[in-house]
Amino acid sequence: MSDQNASIRKNLKVSMIVIGDEILNGRTTDLNGSWLAKYLFKMGLEFKALRFIHDDIDEINQALSASLDESDIVITSGGIGPTLDDKTKNTLANFFQKKIIERQDVADIVTNNYIQFGRSWLPSQNHYHFFPEDFIATNNPRGLAPGIVYFEKSRNKLMMAGPGVPREFTEIVEKEFFPLIKKYFSDRFQENYQTVLRTIGVAEETIFFELCPTLWTELEKFGKVSSLPHTIGIDIVISYHGNLNEHEKTRADIQKLVQNSALAKHVWQYGNKPLNEMVLELAIQKKVTFSLAESCTGGLVASKITDLSGSSSVFMGGVVTYANETKIDLLGVKPKTIEDFGAVSIEVATEMAAGAILKFKTDYAVSITGIAGPTGATADKPLGTVIIGFATKNKTQARRFLFPGDRIRRKERFSDMALMTLLKLMNDEI
Structure with missing residues (x-):
């Protein structure tokens, strides 16, 4: 790829207009903008600007003018429904000086959109089939209203209007809009x-x-x-x-x-593979099993493992021993160990891991005990202290870590450190 081509492709810009009174008055939170930002980045397009406006003709016109001046592609969400307060379609037609006409090709698309939900559509129900001339109507894989697309040849600009409902918007962008972007800008598109x-x-x-x-x-x-x-x-x-x-x-x-x-x-x-996926894939590859003994994380590590399909082949189980009594009863932690060293200690974490590997008869076991806060700290065990224990059939050890954050953030960090410990354990790195 030449430097010149790289520069041209890099400058393919997209602006977004989110249309809806319900967003600006706080009744609804916009999800489409953040999703589109991530999607465009993944697909190699530059997200230039994001505007929130009322479903108002003047505001739509102003936003369209500004967006088309700064970007090659403008994507809108919201305002394409059948109700009287949905003004986007007519405003777009007037903006590009196109007439609204009754179109059979659009009626066919609307009919198919209804059929996918087991419903029938009659022209008397709404005005979906009245559509701007020279505009493209697209299918709506998750909704009823067709997508609205117009390519302005004189300026080489592409305008696309989609629904405001997030599940509809994401599907129509991925399956309908993006193939058209690649079609109209094939010489400038790159991953x-x-x-x-x-x-x-x-x-x-x-x-x-x-x-x-x-x-x-x-x-x-x-x-x-x-x-x-x-x-x-x-x-x-x-x-x-x-x-x-x-x-x-x-x-x-x-x-x-x-x-x-x-x-x-x-x-x-x-790379950027999630830690829980790496743990599961390695365990399956090595044909080994593991178990967990959790205290301060309350089952969060087990939850991250069982979020993944296939985890039952290697994850034999875990226990949440939040109270000292359950550490003693379920994992065989010695009462004197807790009395002498405290529940958050190298010694207790070691015995928890040993108890888990014995209880579940696994190749590996990891234990977690710590202080997530906001209370429970001592002079030698500040908030964020966590002890990760680990056991194999030949050794049992534990290590101490300290993490910042609030209670929820610390639990996330504790659980990920436990997964990291398990990953290193299976790789013979500890």
Whole structure:
């Protein structure tokens, strides 16, 4: 890909107009804008602007003018229904100086939209089939109102109007609008890719000011660089345009660069696969089983595992031993261990893991006990303290960590650290 083509494709811009009084008066929360931002980024288009307006003719006209001036593609959501307060279709026709006429091709699309819900449609029911001349009507995979599309040849601009209901909007964009975008802008369309470096055990400022002070600049040679916190570390994201072959080469070059740097030992994944999926896939690949003993996370780790299909083949079960009595009764933790060291301790976490592996007869077991807050802290065990225990048939150990955040955020971090511990355990890294 030449630098010139890369520049042209990168500048394919999209603006969005969200139309609806119910959003601006607070009765409904917009979900379409945030979804579209993620989708456009994934598909390699630049999201230029997002506007919220009333279902008002003057406001729609003003928003259309501004959006078409700044972008190649304008997508609207809302205002295409059959009720009197849905003014988008007529306003769009007037804006582009097109007449509203009765169209049989649109009537056929509306009929099919109704049929998919087991309903029949008659022209007397509404005015869906009265449609601007020269406009394109699209199917609505999850709704009744057809999508509205117009390509302005003189300016090479594409306008697309979809429904406001999120489930309808996402389907119509993916299945109807996006193929048309690729059709009209085939010479400018290109995928957007990311390479993600997922780190653990090192702070953001340490990475870029101490370990690798030139890394950011070196990564910028490949694309746009951003640094984002995740539950147990820092994600470094490099975004760029290209085809699949170019992406694979870029990813390999980035990986080679990082593997030769001081950051290499802190990178646990060159990608963005969810941690629970990595744990499950590795356990299935190795044909091993595991179990869990949770306290402060209240079953959150087990929930993340069982969110995935196929987990029953390797995850034998878990227990939530929130009270000290259940740690003793269900896992065999010694009362004296709790008395001497406290429930949040290396010693108790170790016995919890040992109890779980014995109880469930698994190859591996992980335990979690900690202080999620906002109460329960002591001088030597501050809020955010968590002990992760782990056991195999040959060893039992535990490690202590400290995480910031509120109660909910800490539970997320505790659970992800437990999953990370299990991943490293199965990889023989601890």
